[in-house]
Amino acid sequence: MSHSFQVDLRGLVDLLSHHLYSSPKVYLRELLQNGVDAVTARRGFEPDAPAVVRLQPGDGGLRVEDSGVGLTEAEVHGLLATIGRSSKRDGLESARAEFLGQFGIGLLACFVVAEEIRVVSRSARDRSAPPVEWRARDDGSYTVRTLPDAARTEPGTTVHLTARAGCADWLGAERVTELARHFGALLPYDVRVGDVPVSERPAVWERAYSGPDARGAALAAHCRETFGFAPLDAIDLDVPLAGLRGVAYVLPTAVSPAQRGAHRVHLKGMLLTERADELLPDWAFFVRCVLDSDSLRPTASRENLYDDDTLAAVREVLGERIRGWLTELAAGDRERLAHFLGVHHLGVKSLARHDPQLLHVMLPWLPFETTEGTVSLDEFARRHPVVHFTRTAEEFRQVSAIAAAQGIGVVNGGYTYDSELVELLPVARPGSVVAELDTDTVTAHLDTVDPARELALAPFLSVANAALEPLGCDVVLRAFQPVSVPALHLDDRDTRHERARAEAAEAADGLWADILGSLRAGRPRARLVLNHLNPLVHRTAAAPDPRLAATAVEALYGQALLMSQRPLRPADSALLNRAFLGLLDWAVRPLEGAGGPYGAVASGPYGQAGVAPAYGGEAGVAPAYGEAGAAPDPADRAGDRPDDDPTERPAGEPR
Numbered sequence: 088m089s090h091s092f093q094v095d096l097r098g099l100v101d102l103l104s105h106h107l108y109s110s111p112k113v114y115l116r117e118l119l120q121n122g123v124d125a126v127t128a129r130r131g132f133e134p135d136a137p138a139v140v141r142l143q144p145g146d147g148g149l150r151v152e153d154s155g156v157g158l159t160e161a162e163v164h165g166l167l168a169t170i171g172r173s174s175k176r177d178g179l180e181s182a183r184a185e186f187l188g189q190f191g192i193g194l195l196a197c198f199v200v201a202e203e204i205r206v207v208s209r210s211a212r213d214r215s216a217p218p219v220e221w222r223a224r225d226d227g228s229y230t231v232r233t234l235p236d237a238a239r240t241e242p243g244t245t246v247h248l249t250a251r252a253g254c255a256d257w258l259g260a261e262r263v264t265e266l267a268r269h270f271g272a273l274l275p276y277d278v279r280v281g282d283v284p285v286s287e288r289p290a291v292w293e294r295a296y297s298g299p300d301a302r303g304a305a306l307a308a309h310c311r312e313t314f315g316f317a318p319l320d321a322i323d324l325d326v327p328l329a330g331l332r333g334v335a336y337v338l339p340t341a342v343s344p345a346q347r348g349a350h351r352v353h354l355k356g357m358l359l360t361e362r363a364d365e366l367l368p369d370w371a372f373f374v375r376c377v378l379d380s381d382s383l384r385p386t387a388s389r390e391n392l393y394d395d396d397t398l399a400a401v402r403e404v405l406g407e408r409i410r411g412w413l414t415e416l417a418a419g420d421r422e423r424l425a426h427f428l429g430v431h432h433l434g435v436k437s438l439a440r441h442d443p444q445l446l447h448v449m450l451p452w453l454p455f456e457t458t459e460g461t462v463s464l465d466e467f468a469r470r471h472p473v474v475h476f477t478r479t480a481e482e483f484r485q486v487s488a489i490a491a492a493q494g495i496g497v498v499n500g501g502y503t504y505d506s507e508l509v510e511l512l513p514v515a516r517p518g519s520v521v522a523e524l525d526t527d528t529v530t531a532h533l534d535t536v537d538p539a540r541e542l543a544l545a546p547f548l549s550v551a552n553a554a555l556e557p558l559g560c561d562v563v564l565r566a567f568q569p570v571s572v573p574a575l576h577l578d579d580r581d582t583r584h585e586r587a588r589a590e591a592a593e594a595a596d597g598l599w600a601d602i603l604g605s606l607r608a609g610r611p612r613a614r615l616v617l618n619h620l621n622p623l624v625h626r627t628a629a630a631p632d633p634r635l636a637a638t639a640v641e642a643l644y645g646q647a648l649l650m651s652q653r654p655l656r657p658a659d660s661a662l663l664n665r666a667f668l669g670l671l672d673w674a675v676r677p678l679e680g681a682g683g684p685y686g687a688v689a690s691g692p693y694g695q696a697g698v699a700p701a702y703g704g705e706a707g708v709a710p711a712y713g714e715a716g717a718a719p720d721p722a723d724r725a726g727d728r729p730d731d732d733p734t735e736r737p738a739g740e741p742r
């Protein structure tokens with residue numbers, strides 16, 4: 088024996104109100120939608136039929152009357168009283184396209200705010216059929232009865248809602264007016280609350296204006312009202328073939344490309360959502376849209392867009408439109424383009440990576456940081472036969488001043504998308520040559536020092552190399568501009584990766600160490616290039632005491648590191664600290680003894696205990712290179728100072 092499902096209406100309403108709809112306000116959208124669909128259905132066979140939906144709040148309830156197709160008694164049983172049955176789904180796909188509803192659950196939304204729904208309807212299809220009344224309660228019971236002819240003379244439907252306890256507000260005049268405007272301002276028919284029209288049609292982007300300025304001002308005002316910002320520009324989105332009408336407003340300030348746009352989408356005039364985030368391609372994050380579409384479909388909650396092929400096609404078409412606007416600006420309105428790029432160059436760069444045509448169009452306008460300031464790649468490529476670039480901003484900072492002084496043009500590829508775009512340059516500008524700048528290229532561009540001079544400085548270079556050995560850094564001597572830069576720290580990513588790998592290999596054991604060892608690409612060395620033209624480097628090389636020279640080289644290393652703006656490792660911070668104190672120590676040393684400018688320190692405020700003896704024993708006697716053997720062991724140096732308290736160094740921090 089077969090049975091039919093029973094429906095617990097209260098459970099169903101609870102499901103809708105708590106899990107499908109975001110707010111009770113949707114009840115009004117469902118009523119508007121049914122009224123509009125009924126008018127559309129009637130006009131399908133009676134084109135001149137009146138097209139009115141009137142909402143009348145009052146007496147703790149709401150009345151919604153439409154001049155639509157109406158229902159016969161049989162249809163009331165079959166459609167209103169059958170959950171999930173819809174007259175709008177029965178026809179062909181093309182028939183469904185005309186209507187807003189399709190699921191057959193909309194009327195149930197009224198039970199979220201009403202305890203009783205009473206419908207009085209008269210069919211336009213069968214004028215001989217009497218008016219019919221359907222009365223349904225939220226416990227699932229309903230009654231149907233026919234009414235005398237006089238109860239409703241004209242075709243159409245009136246829905247009466249009686250507020251559920253605590254929900255009278257939702258049916259009050261103020262709330263109903265607000266909601267009707269919110270959802271229904273662009274509906275195609277005459278929608279009123281009482282006698283006050285709700286409709287704002289034609290939409291602001293479809294109205295006739297006295298000229299472009301008046302239109303621009305109206306759109307700007309609309310954008311402020313809708314999104315709360317004054318747009319940089321407005322892009323028309325009319326694409327009749329795709330059933331799309333609307334406008335995209337360009338944001339006046341930069342936003343993160345990761346931020347999903349909240350667009351306002353109407354379906355056949357009815358507001359579907361104010362938070363559509365899948366409407367545009369990701370790169371178009373610099374606009375906010377208001378759109379009315381005939382082709383897109385809603386999800387069952389009617390609060391978002393159904394993600395299907397149609398949405399993908401719409402995304403494509405809208406992207407095309409926004410791209411077209413950009414191309415037009417580049418061709419004809421440079422001032423506006425510059426203004427736009429000043430704010431949104433990141434979005435355009437992101438787009439240009441995947442769009443050779445746009446890259447070609449925008450290349451003369453997109454700004455890049457280079458050794459010649461902020462210029463376009465186009466212009467830069469014209470000036471430099473080889474466009475060098477760094478992959479990180481930090482590498483750029485390390486080398487930009489030096490590279491510029493040697494005549495090497497470098498682009499900072501460290502900003503988002505920039506290195507990708509530089510690498511695409513040969514595609515956009517055939518014949519251009521692009522090369523990544525590494526430490527070897529920079530060093531190769533620096534002049535070598537006269538071999539005899541370098542030989543004479545060999546003892547100093549040996550001290551310098553020994554001083555930086557614990558930091559994995561080689562010291563080389565070159566002559567370069569600007570003279571004011573004493574030292575250049577070169578440490579590219581490959582070197583750093585290789586060093587990190589080597590450190591991991593040392594810490595690991597067994598198989599893992601072998602694997603890491605087999606990956607070894609070469610000696611992981613950073614490089615400190617001392618500038619032979621710089622007077623300070625001269626004086627350092629001529630320092631009478633190798634220990635002073637070593638401390639000065641450490642300080643030069645620290646300064647070069649700071650200039651490169653690279654994050655400091657603990658070993659680097661320790662070195663900076665040590666070098667600073669070491670130099671201070673050397674600087675104040677003449678105070679020792681009785682001959683200093685402040686008289687004898689022995690009896691001074693510091694007393695005897697404050698006097699630091701010079702390194703190596705006798706105060707003031709500094710061993711020259713060659714004497715006292717090799718350079719001091721940097722690991723020992725700090726420790727043999729009497730005032731160097733090892734307890735002040737953070738535990739585990741390398742010296």
Ligand SMILES: Nc1ncnc2c1ncn2[C@@H]1O[C@H](COP(=O)(O)OP(=O)(O)OP(=O)(O)O)[C@@H](O)[C@H]1O
Nearest residue numbers: 121125166173174175188189190191192193194244
């Ligand atoms: N005002 C009305 N005039 C004429 N028919 C109506 C009216 N309201 C509802 N109906 C009929 O009742 C059916 C069910 O309505 P309901 O609102 O539950 O679902 P729907 O509008 O078909 O779909 P959806 O759930 O997507 O809104 C409709 O398909 C329609 O045939």
